[in-house]
Amino acid sequence: MKLTKTLMATTALTVAASAAVAEDMAMEMTLVSWGGSYQASQHKAYVEPYLAANPGVTVTWDESSAEAVAKLRAMDEAGNVTWDLVDVVASDSMRLCDEGLAMELDADTDLADAPDGTKASEDFGDLLVSECFAPQIVYSTTFGYRTDLVGDTAPTDICAIFDLDAYPGKRALQKRPIDNMEWALYCDGVEKSAIYDTLGTAEGVDKALAKLDTIKDQVVWWTAGAETPQLLADGEVVMGSTFNGRLFSAIAEQNQPIGMLWDMQSFDLDGWVVPANLPADRKARVMDFLKFATDTQRLADQAKYISYGPARKSSAPLVGQHAELGIDMAPHMPTDPANAGNVHIYDYEWWADNRDDLDAKFQSWLAK
Amino acid sequence: MSKAEPMLAADGTPLKKSLARALRRQKMRALMLIAPLLLFILLTFILPVADMLYRSVENGIVSETLPRTVVALADWDADGGELPDEAVYAAMAADLHDAANAKTHTKVGVRLNYEQPGISSLFRKAGRKAKKWDPVADGPWKDQMIDLHKGWGDPAIWRTIQTYSPPVTQGYYLNAVDMRVGPDGAEMRPENEQIYGILFGRTMKMSLMITLSCIMLGYPVAWLLANLPARKANMLMILVLLPFWTSLLVRTSAWKIMLQQQGVINDVLVWIGLVADENRLVMINNQFGTVVAMTHILLPFMILPMYSVMQTIPPSYLRAAKSLGATNWTAFWRVYFPQSVPGIGAGSILVFILAIGYYITPALVGGTTGTFISNRIAFHISTSLNWGLAAALGAILLAVVLILYWAYDKIVGIDNVKLG
CATH class of the missing domain: 3.40.190.10 (Periplasmic binding protein-like II)
Incomplete structure (x- = not known):
């Protein structure tokens, strides 16, 4: 005791x-x-x-x-x-x-x-x-392009990514469904407000993948943000997505011949x-x-x-x-009104629910 | 003849007993000597592997977080097409209330979301409200929950919860072989979700290609190493070992610079006019790039065992064969080669098993057609956090390696493998 x-x-x-x-x-x-x-x-x-x-x-x-x-x-x-x-x-x-x-x-x-x-x-x-x-x-995931490799008309529209006639050459895209699926649907004519509803259906997923299919053999898939600026600098790709800060460094600090394509940039935090x-x-x-x-x-x-x-x-x-x-x-800020005219707002909750499912489909599509 | 007395040791105990005791003491001492290493391996290798394997079937989270619901759902007929009754909803409300206060509701949501997309936000949203619920007074729950989120009125959600309520699941393994639990038991996933079968097949095929190209390239080098005069052989050995000591990432990146379309090899080919500027070869971000880079990286693992076996083959055998009238080829093929097979075997096993688990190089130079199953395992460990699925894929890979090892032992015999 x-x-x-x-x-x-x-x-x-x-x-x-x-x-x-x-x-x-x-x-x-x-x-x-x-x-x-x-x-x-x-x-x-x-x-x-x-x-x-x-x-x-x-x-x-x-x-x-x-x-x-x-x-x-x-x-x-x-x-x-x-x-x-x-x-x-x-x-x-x-x-x-x-x-x-x-x-x-x-x-x-x-x-x-x-x-x-x-x-x-x-x-x-x-x-x-x-x-x-x-x-x-x-920050935003957005596109940079080689100013000397895109011809006389620099791209101002995100759908230039899918336009192999006007902008032939390879593109760099991130190796994940997020953003790419949304861009594909947008350029396939889906209203911005309807993107996630469309992507929520099996037909919507097929539609997005079919659109990506049109450029599949011209895509270099990246996993690290530093890859795209390198690929652009080497001339391996004519345009590619990455984080806007990486492109800023390549343009402003390293004076690479790269231009920014802010259209439909995907905001993230x-x-x-x-x-x-x-x-x-x-x-x-x-x-x-x-x-x-x-x-x-x-x-x-x-x-x-x-x-x-x-x-x-x-x-x-x-x-x-x-x-x-x-x-x-x-x-140079993604939030600057001149850059943020047409932006894509990424739906966190939707992706939290559908990420695993869509990733399986996306990876299966990639592997074929 | 009188009955034989047991033989006695000097101290009077039966000799047999005395010997056994001495032997036991010796064994104990031996065990004590290896004990630190044994413990080390047990704690840092065997236990973690066992733990990881256990994860591939472990599914306690559902019945621990939703104990009442699991019991109430047990009798519900998922194929009836009707929603569960009020008792199940009340049980779920009570479970959600407790889970939300313990902050575990989102975890079970994440777990079930692997099986059916949408459950994660269903639980997250319900949890925000459930904290304030009074599970007894606020009922009835059925309409209230369906009002909160229409997902609670979807029989498929309840089916998923019911299917994954046992504490042990085969779901991860089914997923790892492109299958899933459907209404009529296990079934194949739809074609547009199948991936692991392709990746397992590709991993095997490419690992074999890499092993074969290592044999083709490594054999002549090992032969030179074993037969050149010591000074030249040492020089050559340094050339073999230097890349071996260089960082894996450096070597992989170097291949990127060599093989890419604006890279060294393409530039040279264009310059000498073999390839047109607009038709530069695609040699990276595909299977070719992966095989080239991995062959280079794994080559020393083939050369070194081959070399140490070839060193032990006396050159006089070849001379003897030739003096008995064999041609160069016959002497090599009938006399030298069979003796070097154990080196090839050892090198092949090393290279193949290393190749099958590689993921950094395929991730960097593999593109979409050159990635391995280990890239998916890494993805599920670090990105999707589906450790159960990663563990199941890993266990299958381990089983495949063990089966191949067993087959190799049956066909070639593991005694024929020499590391030197």
Whole structure:
């Protein structure tokens, strides 16, 4: 009896002690991102000012975002989550949320308000596509073409992709059904508003694949975003889809003869998720960083280094010039009105339901 | 003759017993010596493999998350064409309420979505409301749930839940061989969803092609290595090993530069006029590119075992054959070649088994016609997160390799394989 009491007392003490520690914040953070110039832009815009304001904190980068969902699941099963903040695309944030691997966030308390006092939930608006997601940027998957290989009339319409007569040569498309199926239906005459309803039927899928069939032997399928700029630079393809920031780098930083085709660009989001069930001290630190890194100024600052649009409405007016090239960044943003005349809005929920099914059909079509 | 007394050891115990004890002690000591390695292999290799294999049939999530529904659905006749009755809906409401509060409802939705598209959002949407439900007071549930989402009024959804309610499923294996559970038991998937059969066949065929081209290219090199004077042989050995030490990605990317349409080989062919500029050869992003790149990468695994076997063949045998009147060809074919077969066998097994599981090179240079089954396994592990299906595909691949190994042992005999 006495022993039990002693034990209980000690346990209570330990609990009290750990609660006291919990008020402190861990001094180390592991952030996960995509590597390359995108991660560099995050480091300069978010991490460097945060470290300057919080001396003693150390940040480690892990370039694992491409396999973040699988790795986080494996870490969770092993009971040893070593990541504190993970950069993922919106659809992955939904999956992590569904799997219970990411923490649910409350935009108004966990994220900072805009400088004019607008609540974060309103400032981010519709871009808060999942309960676990803190959006950072709007990027788009869009097309670039070789200005010297497309003849006298540069393409301005997405359906140039399917027009082998006017634009002969190979095209680079991403090796997945998402976006390609929608573009195919759009160019087959389906109304933009009816694309997902059409794609939801077996005939719609066949229709999309039949349209893709017309260019199948002229397509180089890519899996990594860096492939298309390389293929364009080598002259292996005359046009190809990739993330708009990659094309910006090829055009503005490497002076390649590449033009942008913004028509029907497919908007997507990239943002942070916090792994579920972090220890209290690490969670306190990462929430502090998250609030800082997604505020209005920080999101606008990131656009100095890379041509992705900030996810907050209040950041847009603050977007300035490229940090090294000194060019005005606004016209290179996918969200710029001149570029966003005709855009494709990607339906996350629809794809979350139909991704596996359509992928099986798409891969089966590819293999034949 | 008196009955033989048991022979005694020096200390008086029967000799047999004493010997057995000594032997046991020896065995224990041997076991202790290998124990660290055994434990290491058990913990880091055998257990994870077993765990992964178990995933290919494991399906506890449905009955754990929806225990009441599974019981209530057991008697429902899916072929009757009618919706389940109120009891099932009430059970589902209660299960959803608990699951949503434990945040497990979306997990089971994701699991069932592999079998029927649409279930994922059905559970996600219902879960948002279900947190606030009172499963007893708020009934009846049937109309309420169908109002919430018309999916709850679709018998196909309930059929899927019923079909996948047992804690063990053959669904992943059926999926892995392009089949599915239909109303009348297992059936083939529609043609436009079949892919794994094609990929398994292609993986086998291309691995064989790669193994054969490795034999063709590797045999002469191994012969040179074994028969040249030491200085030249060493030089050649370095040439064989240098690429072996170079990063796989570097070698694969180099092939990209060589083989692409604006690449080195095409440029040279156009320059010397063999190929017209507008008809450049397509040598990459197809099977040809995959075979070329993988043959290059796997060649050392063929050359090295061949070389170590050929080194042990005395050159005097060939001289003896020739002095007895054999032509060069006969001497090689009847005397030298049969002795080098164990090296070919070892190299072939190594190359074939490595090739069958390759995925980086096919992913980079395979395009659509040169991808392997392992590319799909990697896809299901890291992108679609359908680990059950990935485990089933992996288990089938493992079984195929074991069967081939067994067949090889029956036909050639595994004793005829030498690594040196």
